[in-house]
Amino acid sequence: MAEPATDLTFDSAALLASEEHEVTIVGRSPWYLAWRRLRRNWLALASLGLFFVIVIACALAPVYAHHVAHTGPNEVHAGEKVRVDGKLKDVIGGGSFYDVNKGRFVVKAPTYLGPTWWHAEGRFVLGTDNLGRDVAVRVLYGGRNSLMIGIGSALICTLLALTLALLAGYYRGGCDWLISRFFDIIWAFPVLLLAIAISSALAINGFHHFGISIEPGSLWIPTLVISYVLIPYIGRPIRGQILSLREKEFVEAAIGQGAGPLRVMFSDLLPNIASTVLVFFTLIIAANILTEAGLSFLGAGVRLPDPSWGNLIASGQDQIETAPWLSLIPGIAIVLTVLSLNIFGDGLRDALDPRAKVRIEH
Amino acid sequence: MMVAAYGVAANKSSSAPTKAYKKVGTLRAVLDTIDFLDPQQAYTGQSWWAMWNVYETLLTYKHVDGPAGYQLVPGLAQSMPKISSNGRVYKFTLRKGLKYSNGKKVQASDFKWAIKRGFLATGQGVGFYTDIAGAKAYAAHPTKGGNISGIVVNNKKRTITVKLTKPRGDFLTILALLFAAPVPSSTSTQILNGKIPGTGPYRFSSFDANRGFTMVRNKYFKPTKYIPRGTPDKIVVSLIGDANSATQRVINGQADYSNAAIPPDRIATVKNKGHLVLRDTANTYYFWMNIREAPFNKLKVRQAVNYAIDRGALNRIVWGGLGRPTQNVLPPTYPSYTKLKLFSHNVAKAKQLINQAGAKNAKVTVWTRDVSDARDAAQYYTSVLNAIGLNAKLNILPRATYYTTIGNVATHAQTGWARWLEDYPHPLDWFDVLLNGNRITNTDNNNYAWYSNAKTDKAIESLKKAQVLTPAVNKRWATVEKQIMQQAPWAPWSNRVFPEFFTKKMGCIHVQRLYGIDALRLCRK
Numbered sequence: 001m002a003e004p005a006t007d008l009t010f011d012s013a014a015l016l017a018s019e020e021h022e023v024t025i026v027g028r029s030p031w032y033l034a035w036r037r038l039r040r041n042w043l044a045l046a047s048l049g050l051f052f053v054i055v056i057a058c059a060l061a062p063v064y065a066h067h068v069a070h071t072g073p074n075e076v077h078a079g080e081k082v083r084v085d086g087k088l089k090d091v092i093g094g095g096s097f098y099d100v101n102k103g104r105f106v107v108k109a110p111t112y113l114g115p116t117w118w119h120a121e122g123r124f125v126l127g128t129d130n131l132g133r134d135v136a137v138r139v140l141y142g143g144r145n146s147l148m149i150g151i152g153s154a155l156i157c158t159l160l161a162l163t164l165a166l167l168a169g170y171y172r173g174g175c176d177w178l179i180s181r182f183f184d185i186i187w188a189f190p191v192l193l194l195a196i197a198i199s200s201a202l203a204i205n206g207f208h209h210f211g212i213s214i215e216p217g218s219l220w221i222p223t224l225v226i227s228y229v230l231i232p233y234i235g236r237p238i239r240g241q242i243l244s245l246r247e248k249e250f251v252e253a254a255i256g257q258g259a260g261p262l263r264v265m266f267s268d269l270l271p272n273i274a275s276t277v278l279v280f281f282t283l284i285i286a287a288n289i290l291t292e293a294g295l296s297f298l299g300a301g302v303r304l305p306d307p308s309w310g311n312l313i314a315s316g317q318d319q320i321e322t323a324p325w326l327s328l329i330p331g332i333a334i335v336l337t338v339l340s341l342n343i344f345g346d347g348l349r350d351a352l353d354p355r356a357k358v359r360i361e362h
Numbered sequence: 363m364m365v366a367a368y369g370v371a372a373n374k375s376s377s378a379p380t381k382a383y384k385k386v387g388t389l390r391a392v393l394d395t396i397d398f399l400d401p402q403q404a405y406t407g408q409s410w411w412a413m414w415n416v417y418e419t420l421l422t423y424k425h426v427d428g429p430a431g432y433q434l435v436p437g438l439a440q441s442m443p444k445i446s447s448n449g450r451v452y453k454f455t456l457r458k459g460l461k462y463s464n465g466k467k468v469q470a471s472d473f474k475w476a477i478k479r480g481f482l483a484t485g486q487g488v489g490f491y492t493d494i495a496g497a498k499a500y501a502a503h504p505t506k507g508g509n510i511s512g513i514v515v516n517n518k519k520r521t522i523t524v525k526l527t528k529p530r531g532d533f534l535t536i537l538a539l540l541f542a543a544p545v546p547s548s549t550s551t552q553i554l555n556g557k558i559p560g561t562g563p564y565r566f567s568s569f570d571a572n573r574g575f576t577m578v579r580n581k582y583f584k585p586t587k588y589i590p591r592g593t594p595d596k597i598v599v600s601l602i603g604d605a606n607s608a609t610q611r612v613i614n615g616q617a618d619y620s621n622a623a624i625p626p627d628r629i630a631t632v633k634n635k636g637h638l639v640l641r642d643t644a645n646t647y648y649f650w651m652n653i654r655e656a657p658f659n660k661l662k663v664r665q666a667v668n669y670a671i672d673r674g675a676l677n678r679i680v681w682g683g684l685g686r687p688t689q690n691v692l693p694p695t696y697p698s699y700t701k702l703k704l705f706s707h708n709v710a711k712a713k714q715l716i717n718q719a720g721a722k723n724a725k726v727t728v729w730t731r732d733v734s735d736a737r738d739a740a741q742y743y744t745s746v747l748n749a750i751g752l753n754a755k756l757n758i759l760p761r762a763t764y765y766t767t768i769g770n771v772a773t774h775a776q777t778g779w780a781r782w783l784e785d786y787p788h789p790l791d792w793f794d795v796l797l798n799g800n801r802i803t804n805t806d807n808n809n810y811a812w813y814s815n816a817k818t819d820k821a822i823e824s825l826k827k828a829q830v831l832t833p834a835v836n837k838r839w840a841t842v843e844k845q846i847m848q849q850a851p852w853a854p855w856s857n858r859v860f861p862e863f864f865t866k867k868m869g870c871i872h873v874q875r876l877y878g879i880d881a882l883r884l885c886r887k
């Protein structure tokens with residue numbers, strides 16, 4: 001029997017055509033791949049879930065205040081009594097008093113109604129502060145303010161930083177020098193000190209220039225101040241990436257084909273840094289919430305009586321021995337929010353570009 | 363005595379410590395803040411507490427506890443002055459042999475220089491001396507060589523004659539203010555904190571604006587019947603703004619005394635770790651309502667605010683109950699004080715008055731300064747205004763700029779927080795400064811309610827002439843007070859008592875009604 005000349009056989013055209021239909025290679029976008037990597041990171045997703053829970057709870061603060069607690073965030077109830085488990089209790093009790101018979105003051109610490117844990121028909125669930133205000137309502141409203149400032153300032157800061165970085169990175173030369181020095185000037189100041197200085201300057205009269213009018217006490221003041229002081233922390237690293245991308249062949253090719261600056265920026269450069277910007281945006285929210293808390297703690301952020309987590313911690317300081325919950329509850333809220341954002345931000349970074357080393361440091 | 367000492371046997375004696383007690387040695391004190399240590403500039407209680415032991419005035423107050431502490435006695439003057447029958451000329455003679463802490467002789471002309479120096483350096487107290495003949499003209503163009511014609515001095519005879527343009531019943535107390543403490547005529551007009559020699563029992567030996575200062579004995583000081591030699595050999599004062607840290611220093615034995623306002627919640631736990639002394643100084647905390655600005659230009663709105671405030675609750679909120687609820691302008695330490703009960707706490711009535719005034723939802727900005735107690739009080743006040751139907755928001759200003767801002771006519775400040783601690787014990791220090799329409803100025807105005815009323819203004823001007831606070835005069839002051847409060851330009855709410863904290867090792871603690879803790883009469887166990 002004769003040996004075959006070769007092992008090779010030739011498939012028929014029909015067979016080949018049928019196999020082509022069976023194995024289809026699907027093109028997958030980087031975003032899809034990132035999502036696949038992200039959904040394997042359960043810790044990051046759980047953190048995102050926690051963040052959404054906090055956001056939703058804070059967003060519903062007016063509903064809780066109106067329908068459950070029956071009080072506003074700034075309403076003082078000192079001197080009132082509340083029924084807890086059927087017993088009438090002072091919202092603020094105790095305290096020193098002048099004893100007419102003894103002819104002197106009797107010194108006693110005031111007592112504040114502690115958490116009622118739903119035993120007072122939804123009132124004072126987390127207790128009262130030293131003015132007899134509902135802590136739960138103030139924490140939720142405080143969270144609303146802190147999150148609004150954190151997210152709002154992150155948006156503004158990221159947009160401004162991105163714009164400046166694109167201009168600096170694309171045009172290079174004098175434009176880059178000017179923008180880089182602007183970053184340097186802001187960077188030269190400690191973030192919190194610069195923010196305090198600007199906030200204090202705007203505290204008395206607000207801002208009324210260039211057709212913009214912001215009243216003192218407006219949430220826009222801390223929002224814009226935080227946006228401004230953190231610009232270089234996003235702008236600088238993005239500028240570096242754009243400078244690098246600007247030298248790539250595909251950018252040269254686009255310019256060679258006659259693409260204008262705007263088109264190159266938005267069609268070629270921006271898509272290539274989008275993942276970095278997204279990670280920065282997530283992380284800067286956390287950083288901004290912390291900065292706001294620091295500012296408000298020092299009295300230069302959200303103005304009293306409006307609550308924010310930072311000023312709630314500060315207000316509770318003097319009652320730390322008798323009513324520790326006043327500082328602890330907003331403190332825990334900040335920790336959970338910042339932690340959830342940071343864990344999610346790290347997960348997002350790993351998912352979008354595992355080699356990247358994006359960090360917000362200041 | 364009025365001062366209630368907690369945890370310490372209140373010393374009813376005004377004499378020097380008994381033999382059972384030890385010498386103080388070095389007194390280590392902690393103050394929260396001072397403004398200046400220059401007699402023509404300082405205008406805070408803390409600075410005056412220290413400077414009262416360094417600088418002497420022609421007249422001064424007794425180093426005793428209780429109401430007798432308000433009694434004027436000769437200081438640098440050898441006796442009380444001769445006053446002309448028209449109440450416009452005051453004649454003093456300096457004591458013999460007076461020397462500053464640098465050994466230089468005290469001259470009668472040094473008093474004149476002190477007043478001139480105040481005007482030249484635009485000191486904070488110059489307003490008190492503008493009724494001296496020629497002072498207003500001098501204030502308009504102050505020069506070193508210029509003259510205040512109303513002050514005539516004779517260095518050889520040690521005499522000082524002061525002539526006023528009009529009689530002032532409180533002028534002797536004004537002369538006892540530290541602004542009028544003589545300083546050597548070679549003293550520069552620049553602010554010289556802790557560097558100007560004085561005639562008191564101590565002198566400043568060091569000063570650091572951020573850390574503190576030290577006072578040591580003045581070897582040229584000779585005690586008098588009214589001014590004793592101090593018990594401490596040295597007084598070391600640290601400046602610590604944080605009340606908790608300051609209090610902890612005393613508890614730890616690192617300091618003997620702290621004037622820091624202990625947070626209400628800590629007072630009960632702290633009181634057993636040292637001597638807590640409640641100092642009953644003359645003060646009134648109040649909310650002012652600008653009668654020129656809507657909606658407070660309506661009497662019913664001002665009355666509504668007075669009805670709406672729960673003064674007891676507010677005292678408990680702000681300082682844990684260490685204050686007496688009040689509706690008076692004057693504190694109860696004054697002989698002309700008559701307790702007013704014009705407004706009982708009634709929120710429903712307050713709402714009704716707001717509706718009747720047509721002020722519902724009227725926009726109101728509440729002003730306060732960025733200090734813990736003022737913030738708390740103003741937050742309560744804002745909440746109350748909202749509760750009665752106004753639309754109030756809060757504006758918190760930095761401590762340093764608060765009073766100048768609300769005292770500026772251009773601010774149009776509607777209502778806010780304020781307090782007044784006496785400069786000197788006389789009703790004029792309250793009604794003339796704070797509520798006399800004739801004294802309203804467009805800037806640096808102290809009459810934050812911009813209150814002016816022909817009837818009460820006239821009564822105040824008339825009472826200015828009374829040289830002595832007789833029972834009849836006191837009664838007239840009480841009438842003026844009632845008339846003013848019926849117009850409700852203020853909502854007074856507290857006469858606060860100040861907690862002062864001492865180490866357990868301190869044996870006797872005395873409180874001078876005007877200047878507070880009397881450092882000259884302290885002793886250790």
